[in-house]
Amino acid sequence: xxxxxxxxxxxWGNDAIKLERINRLIEYFCExxxxxxxxxxxxxxxxxxxxxxxxxxxIVQKETYDFKDRSDRELTLRPEGTAGVVRSFxxxxxxxxxxxxxxxxxxxxxxxxxxxxxxxxxxxxxxVEILGSNDPAIDAEIISMPYRLFxxxxxxxxxxKINNLGSKEDRENYKKALVEYxxxxxxxxxxxxxxxxxxxxxxxxxxxxxxxxDILKNVPSILDYQSAESTARFKKxxxxxxxxxxxxxxxxxxxxGLDYYDYTVFEIVSENEALGGAATIAAGGRYNxxxxxxxxxxxxxxxxxxxxxxVMLAMEDVEKNPLEVYIMYVNEEEKLKxxxxxxxxxxxxxxxxYDTTGRSLKSQFKEADRNNARELVILNSEDLKLGLxxxxxxITKEETKVDENEIIDYLxxx
RNA sequence: GCGGAAUUGGUGAAGUGGUUAACACGCCGGAUUGUGGCUCCGGUAUGCGUGGGUUCGAUCCCCACAUUUCGCCCCA
Numbered sequence: 001x002x003x004x005x006x007x008x009x010x011x012w013g014n015d016a017i018k019l020e021r022i023n024r025l026i027e028y029f030c031e032x033x034x035x036x037x038x039x040x041x042x043x044x045x046x047x048x049x050x051x052x053x054x055x056x057x058x059i060v061q062k063e064t065y066d067f068k069d070r071s072d073r074e075l076t077l078r079p080e081g082t083a084g085v086v087r088s089f090x091x092x093x094x095x096x097x098x099x100x101x102x103x104x105x106x107x108x109x110x111x112x113x114x115x116x117x118x119x120x121x122x123x124x125x126x127x128v129e130i131l132g133s134n135d136p137a138i139d140a141e142i143i144s145m146p147y148r149l150f151x152x153x154x155x156x157x158x159x160x161k162i163n164n165l166g167s168k169e170d171r172e173n174y175k176k177a178l179v180e181y182x183x184x185x186x187x188x189x190x191x192x193x194x195x196x197x198x199x200x201x202x203x204x205x206x207x208x209x210x211x212x213x214d215i216l217k218n219v220p221s222i223l224d225y226q227s228a229e230s231t232a233r234f235k236k237x238x239x240x241x242x243x244x245x246x247x248x249x250x251x252x253x254x255x256x257g258l259d260y261y262d263y264t265v266f267e268i269v270s271e272n273e274a275l276g277g278a279a280t281i282a283a284g285g286r287y288n289x290x291x292x293x294x295x296x297x298x299x300x301x302x303x304x305x306x307x308x309x310x311v312m313l314a315m316e317d318v319e320k321n322p323l324e325v326y327i328m329y330v331n332e333e334e335k336l337k338x339x340x341x342x343x344x345x346x347x348x349x350x351x352x353x354y355d356t357t358g359r360s361l362k363s364q365f366k367e368a369d370r371n372n373a374r375e376l377v378i379l380n381s382e383d384l385k386l387g388l389x390x391x392x393x394x395i396t397k398e399e400t401k402v403d404e405n406e407i408i409d410y411l412x413x414x
Numbered sequence: 415g416c417g418g419a420a421u422u423g424g425u426g427a428a429g430u431g432g433u434u435a436a437c438a439c440g441c442c443g444g445a446u447u448g449u450g451g452c453u454c455c456g457g458u459a460u461g462c463g464u465g466g467g468u469u470c471g472a473u474c475c476c477c478a479c480a481u482u483u484c485g486c487c488c489c490a
Contacts, residue, residue, distance in 0.1 A: 003463095003481070058488050062415070080490085109490080114415080116483070118490080125490060206488095257489060267490095280490065307490025330448060363442075365450030378449065392449080399449085 007113070007121025009309075017320055018312045022153065026106060026126050029149050033141070035104040035128055040084035042108065046074040052083040052290060054259025056199065063111040077110035080258070081127045082287070082303055083294075089131050090296035099132030099299075106308075118275055118310040127284075127305035134288065134300035136233055139264045140240035142302050146268055146282045147246055155281070155314045157271035160248040162241075164234040165255065165262050166226045168289070174225035175201055185215045205253040221252040230263065237264055260293075261285040264302065270314040281314055282306035322372035325352035325411055326394075327379065328364045334379040337389075341377065341407065348412050352377075368394065375414060377407075 004010065011019050030037070046066055053060050065077035078084055085103055088094075094101050106126040113121060128145065130138050143160060150158055165171055178201050182189070186197060189204070196203045205219065226234070241248055248266075256265050265285030269278050284304025291299035325345055329338045338354045345352045353371065355364050368376055376392040378399075383390060387404045391411070402410045 006481070063488080111489080113488075114486095115481095116485095119488095123490070127490095203488095276484085283490065305490060310490060328449085360443075361448055362446090362450055366441095369451060376449090380448075382448095390449090 005121075007115040009120055009122075014317055015312055017318050018315055019308065021318055022126075022308060022311060022315075023106065025149060025152055026104070029145065029152075030104045030128070033102070033145055035102045038085060038088065038103040038105050039107065040081075040088050040105065041078075042110075043075045043077050044084055044087065046076040048083050048087055048294075049076050049079060052086065052260055052294060053080065057257055057259055059111065059257065063113055065110045065112055079109055079111045081105050081107070081109065081125055081305055082129060082258075082260070082290075085127075085129045085303075086131070086287075086290055086294055086296075086301070089299075090291060090294055095132065095291075095297050095299055100138070101131045102128070103131070104128045118279060118307070118313050120309060124308040125305045126308055127303060129301060129303035131291065131301045132299050136236035137240055138302050139237040139286065140244055140246075142284060142304050143241060143248070143266050143268075144244045144246050146304055146306055150268065150270070150281065150311070150314075153311065153315055155270055155272075155311070158247075159269045159271065159278075160241075160246060160266060161251040161254055161269060162237075162248050162264065162266040163251055163254040164223060164226060164230065165265055165285070166222070166230040167262060170226050170230055171202070171222075171262070174220070174222045177220050177225060178202070178204075181220055182215070188215055202255045203257075205255055216253075223250075223252050233263065256283065256285060260287040260290040262288055266304075268306075270310075272314045274313040275310060279310055279314070280307075281310045320372070321351075322374055323353060323368075324350050324373070325375045325377055326364075326368035326371060326373035327352060327354040327377040328361060328368070329354065329379040330361055331381060333381055334384070337379050337384060338377075341379075341389075344408050345411060348408055350411055375411060377411075 046064075049064060050060055055061075059079050064079050067075055067077075069075055085105060089101065089103075104127065107124065108122050109125050110122055113119060115121060128142065130142065143162070147158060147160060166174075179197070182197060182201065182204065186194060189197070193204045205216070205222075223231075223234075238248075238250075254265055254267060263286040266283065267280045268282040270281050271278050275281075282304050283306075284302070286300070286302045288300040289298075291297065291301060327338045327342055329335045342352050342354055355367060359367065365376075373394055376394050378390040378392060380390060383401065384404070388401045389404055389407050390399055391402055391407075392399045
């Protein structure tokens with residue numbers, strides 16, 4: 001038997017029902033928030049991700065699927081969605097149109113990782129990007145939109161964590177202060193943090209091992225190293241979130257793993273057993289320098305991405321929509337009637353089905369119940385001769401004999 | 415990339431170096447000669463992750479690989 005490649009998975013059964021529901025809600029939300037759908041290629045030039053996500057990040061260092069095509073072009077399966085959208089924004093000169101450009105995408109991403117619960121090599125992200133506005137109201141919308149979406153999906157125990165990384169200069173100033181502070185304590189940090197100290201000291205804030213140590217508890221806060229302008233901006237974001245009635249928690253230890261973030265960054269976390277405790281189901285932030293860095297005009301942007309596999313895990317099981325009509329028959333004459341009746345009902349907008357495995361009538365009843373059928377049509381040769389069809393309400397168990405010519409209208413009306 | 419655990423039928427699972435690998439659920443059929451969901455009876459086609467090895471003999475022991483899962487790393 002040939003098995004699916006490691007880190008991939010099939011969506012079917014209850015997961016498929018969940019995914020359909022999520023996708024429908026995404027489209028519904030995006031329409032009402034005025035986002036336009038964008039689809040970009042699943043593979044892009046390798047350089048795009050090196051220059052956007054960052055050469056030194058783990059994602060690019062060890063997780064991308066890189067390959068050469070037959071003409072030796074260096075390509076990479078997209079590990080995230082923002083880079084492609086920004087590339088498309090520049091390449092198609094969308095900056096020439098009315099701004100801001102509000103876009104959403106929903107598709108598969110690829111990272112060569114160790115698979116685990118809610119973590120796959122091929123996974124699906126839904127995300128939103130707003131290009132061309134630095135209004136703090138955008139920040140508030142980018143945070144509140146997925147939050148409301150998750151609420152609508154019935155996900156409980158949502159928690160927003162938010163931080164302000166400020167401008168590049170703000171971060172450089174902070175980095176200096178942080179290094180200064182940590183230097184004398186270096187020996188007391190875990191091995192990973194010693195490495196991070198050299199490569200990317202900001203990420204030490206993320207460390208789980210040392211999180212409870214006094215060293216990290218007393219670490220200088222990045223919020224104290226912001227310019228007046230950045231601090232005022234962040235205050236506005238917070239104010240808007242308050243007005244939108246979003247629960248959040250300012251966490252000055254959040255630094256994201258992608259290099260392009262600045263100013264507002266956030267995570268939406270779900271406390272959920274299926275996810276093994278707390279798991280980030282969406283995250284994002286501002287990236288005001290990225291468009292320029294990739295060769296476009298200076299354009300402030302913000303976006304988020306949400307891993308649909310994790311969203312599915314955080315959701316309760318969903319019931320399949322019940323079947324409206326199940327048609328039962330035993331002999332060939334009745335079967336002919338069943339087939340034509342089924343077609344007529346389906347065209348009339350009534351969902352229905354009938355047996356095709358030669359089951360006994362008893363089993364057909366069971367199958368109808370498995371489909372949660374609301375109405376049972378029980379075909380009977382004797383009745384058919386009189387032009388009658390028996391309909392049984394599967395909830396009240398009441399039976400009615402309906403004239404053959406009125407059966408469609410009768411079932412549509414119910 | 416590092417470390418641990420797991421892998422038995424449609425599903426959940428018990429079990430043993432040697433004739434028919436339990437039990438439960440599900441499913442199918444019958445009792446009910448065309449109206450079920452309860453009950454009872456019966457059935458469920460060469461099934462022990464894959465490939466090697468040890469052995470007279472392996473589902474059970476050894477090795478490798480694959481997949482899943484937990485922790486680390488990282489992230490959605």
